[in-house]
Amino acid sequence: MTAVSKVLIVGGGIGGLCAAIALRRKGIEVDLVELKAEWTVYGVGIIQQCNVVREMARLGVLDGYLKAAFAFEDVALYNAHGHTLARIPGQRLAGPQYPANVGISRLALHQVLSTTAAELGTRIRLGTSVERLDQDEQGVDVTFTDGSQGRYELVVGADGLFSKVRGLLFGDTYTPRHTGQSVWRYNFKRDPSIDHLANYLGPDGNAGLCPLADDLMYLYLTSYEPGNPWMDTATLAAEMRKRLGAFTGLIGELREQIIDSSQVVYKPMEVVFVSEPWYRGRVLLIGDAAHATTPHLGQGAGMAIEDAVVLGELLGEPGGQGVDALLKRFMERRYERCKFISDSSILAGDKEIEHDHAFDRVGLVRQMLALTAEEI
Numbered sequence: 433m434t435a436v437s438k439v440l441i442v443g444g445g446i447g448g449l450c451a452a453i454a455l456r457r458k459g460i461e462v463d464l465v466e467l468k469a470e471w472t473v474y475g476v477g478i479i480q481q482c483n484v485v486r487e488m489a490r491l492g493v494l495d496g497y498l499k500a501a502f503a504f505e506d507v508a509l510y511n512a513h514g515h516t517l518a519r520i521p522g523q524r525l526a527g528p529q530y531p532a533n534v535g536i537s538r539l540a541l542h543q544v545l546s547t548t549a550a551e552l553g554t555r556i557r558l559g560t561s562v563e564r565l566d567q568d569e570q571g572v573d574v575t576f577t578d579g580s581q582g583r584y585e586l587v588v589g590a591d592g593l594f595s596k597v598r599g600l601l602f603g604d605t606y607t608p609r610h611t612g613q614s615v616w617r618y619n620f621k622r623d624p625s626i627d628h629l630a631n632y633l634g635p636d637g638n639a640g641l642c643p644l645a646d647d648l649m650y651l652y653l654t655s656y657e658p659g660n661p662w663m664d665t666a667t668l669a670a671e672m673r674k675r676l677g678a679f680t681g682l683i684g685e686l687r688e689q690i691i692d693s694s695q696v697v698y699k700p701m702e703v704v705f706v707s708e709p710w711y712r713g714r715v716l717l718i719g720d721a722a723h724a725t726t727p728h729l730g731q732g733a734g735m736a737i738e739d740a741v742v743l744g745e746l747l748g749e750p751g752g753q754g755v756d757a758l759l760k761r762f763m764e765r766r767y768e769r770c771k772f773i774s775d776s777s778i779l780a781g782d783k784e785i786e787h788d789h790a791f792d793r794v795g796l797v798r799q800m801l802a803l804t805a806e807e808i
């Protein structure tokens with residue numbers, strides 16, 4: 433007997449879908465509600481590092497995931513002109529036969545996770561959210577936005593940066609804040625030299641190239657945007673080119689090919705960190721709902737996926753322990769690790785804003801890789 437037999441997951445993003453997979457694999461009943469009626473994700477890629485590849489193996493999705501991804505080994509840091517500052521070999525944490533890191537399109541990742549969650553028997557309802565949560569010692573009565581009701585032994589809020597579940601638990605104690613920076617992204621045909629993750633440290637922000645498929649890679653750029661200004665979507669290509677002005681070499685060549693504003697994905701960086709246990713009673717937050725950070729270390733989704741795997745391990749344990757004891761153990765395994773990623777990612781961005789070129793970015797990346805390689 434597991435501690436819970438029926439769980440509601442709110443949010444069908446990366447964290448919610450991985451949690452559904454992890455819990456279904458332990459035989460726990462899972463309902464999942466997703467706000468979007470059309471379950472789309474925006475079409476750029478995501479970097480998934482060694483720890484994520486290991487956790488995808490634990491979720492039992494590695495083969496389908498690797499088929500949809502571009503596998504690579506090294507992470508390199510260059511200056512704005514392409515001169516190598518460091519090349520860090522990947523660690524094959526899922527086993528010697530599997531790659532260290534991958535780049536994957538967000539759409540492909542969504543397809544792998546949503547198909548697996550559905551095949552494992554997750555009951556998924558789109559265009560639906562939670563309206564009210566009423567807890568007692570044995571469970572949570574949930575009222576959904578369509579007026580229907582359900583009772584669950586645990587509710588998992590995996591509803592992202594602007595989490596409604598977080599609001600229902602903590603009121604307006606935690607609201608996202610803009611860090612001062614934004615991210616710009618653009619897809620290209622993959623250059624043969626981009627068979628690794630390539631980060632370019634620029635004078636005002638950093639650029640990078642991540643391979644996604646044999647014929648696809650994406651370019652990302654961080655920039656200082658004080659006050660989070662409104663951007664005219666018609667001028668995004670010109671604005672992105674302007675912010676890449678200091679780069680030469682491959683980034684400089686690619687800059688001139690950024691001509692279609694409709695293909696630029698622009699996103700202000702917003703963060704939130706819940707600094708107390710991420711649960712009250714039988715309602716728990718995971719992923720960005722609890723710890724949304726900046727993409728400087730490429731670990732936001734990694735932490736959401738790890739949350740899901742740890743939750744599955746704990747809830748899948750047979751026998752005796754109550755939900756409160758399991759959630760305490762969840763926090764012991766997750767809080768410090770996520771706090772490190774959250775704080776260090778924000779620090780890396782702050783140092784870009786301050787133009788602190790003495791900051792040891794390479795050292796921080798090495799520290800992050802060492803920490804995330806450790807077992808959770």
Ligand SMILES: Cc1cc2nc3c(=O)[nH]c(=O)nc-3n(C[C@H](O)[C@H](O)[C@H](O)COP(=O)(O)OP(=O)(O)OC[C@H]3O[C@@H](n4cnc5c(N)ncnc54)[C@H](O)[C@@H]3O)c2cc1C
Nearest residue numbers: 443445446447467479561591592719720727731732733734
């Ligand atoms: C520019 C940028 C680049 C990034 N790059 C990387 C990277 O390379 N590597 C990496 O590991 N991480 C990266 N991240 C971070 C990563 O995208 C997030 O950490 C990750 O998506 C968090 O997953 P999540 O499931 O917690 O939240 P989300 O992915 O935000 O999913 C939340 C889901 O909940 C749904 N939802 C929202 N509200 C409700 C509601 N009220 N009811 C029901 N459903 C709801 C949403 O529609 C969505 O489907 C990046 C982030 C940004 C902003």
